[in-house]
Amino acid sequence: MQPGTLYGIGVGPGAPDLLTLRAVSTLARVDVVFAAASSRNDYSVALDIARPHLRHDVTIERLDFPMTRDQSVLTAAWKANADAVEAVLRTGRNAAFLTLGDPLIYSTFGYLLRTLTALAPDLPVEVIPGVTSYQAAAAKTRTILCESGENLLLLAGIQDAARLDTALTRADNAVILKAYRNFSSIRTMLASHEATRDTVFVSRLGMEGEVVARDLHAAPEHPHYLSLLLVTDRKHGNPEHTAESTSDAEADETAD
Structure with a gap:
């Protein structure tokens, strides 16, 4: 057969x-x-x-x-x-x-x-192939991921903050997926890049409990499994500078 x-x-x-x-x-x-x-x-x-x-x-x-x-x-x-x-x-x-x-x-x-x-x-x-979460998040927030000769680095948030910090020094722009596990230390690390980087937090995009925050301090302390960060060179600027968010809905982790 x-x-x-x-x-x-x-x-x-x-x-x-x-x-x-x-x-x-x-x-x-x-x-x-x-x-x-x-x-x-x-x-x-x-x-x-x-x-x-x-x-x-x-x-x-x-x-x-x-x-x-x-x-x-x-x-x-x-x-x-x-x-x-x-x-x-x-x-x-x-x-x-x-x-x-x-x-x-x-x-x-x-x-x-x-x-x-x-x-x-x-x-x-x-x-x-499917639309990725970071593509959809960039579209939602009108964030330019890369242009001209820039690079875009894809990172896993399950790495420790020190390793992510080192990786960011070699990237023009970056996406941090799986940002839920070490979020507190990642947020602290990203604070040291505030002068040169814009960061957008997105969680459960397109689902109930969606959260979009342009100010990391407005992001939930314990984000959902489906959370990511868009980290871009400050020269791009953001089309919007006011934090926007919806209620955070915690849920069990999924292996999808």
Whole structure:
């Protein structure tokens, strides 16, 4: 039997109408949808975003991705998830794996892709890119991410503040994703760059509990998992200088 195809689909940052036309048309054709979630939770944010575009009769299967740094636990989970996907594809059914933003940027899909390719290299896989959270945040706040000969550095906020500080000295502009875990120390570090940098905090963009703050002091003390920072050279300036925010809604972490 000819195996089915796995589609890694980026569903964007939160608003269902930010899925690409290709993503929507693919979701209308697949037989199975794999929704990644933290093993701590029973929901998937990516699935909620994509739900308006799913067939009413599509099969939904949850894949658990544990929130741990124990490599043995992670490897076992990746193998189990790859086995589950392979089992579906071997029946000839096409499947979609949903992920927030883009499938190849800080995504659980990367772990699945690498593991599945090693276990079953004959299985066809296609990746459908998605709008990233920092692209949507820049659009929301009219923040210029880079221009002319400038560079843009993508950073993970799970790094310690000292390492992020060093990285920023080599960047014209930067995006700090996953800014929730070390936010207090990151905020303190960024305060030392206030003379030369503009920073915008964005959380849960396009979702209930969205927060946009141009003043870091207006950002919540304990941000949601889906939080990021846009750090740009001060010469760009901001089109707006008044802090704007909506209520902060805390929620459990998700592995999407």
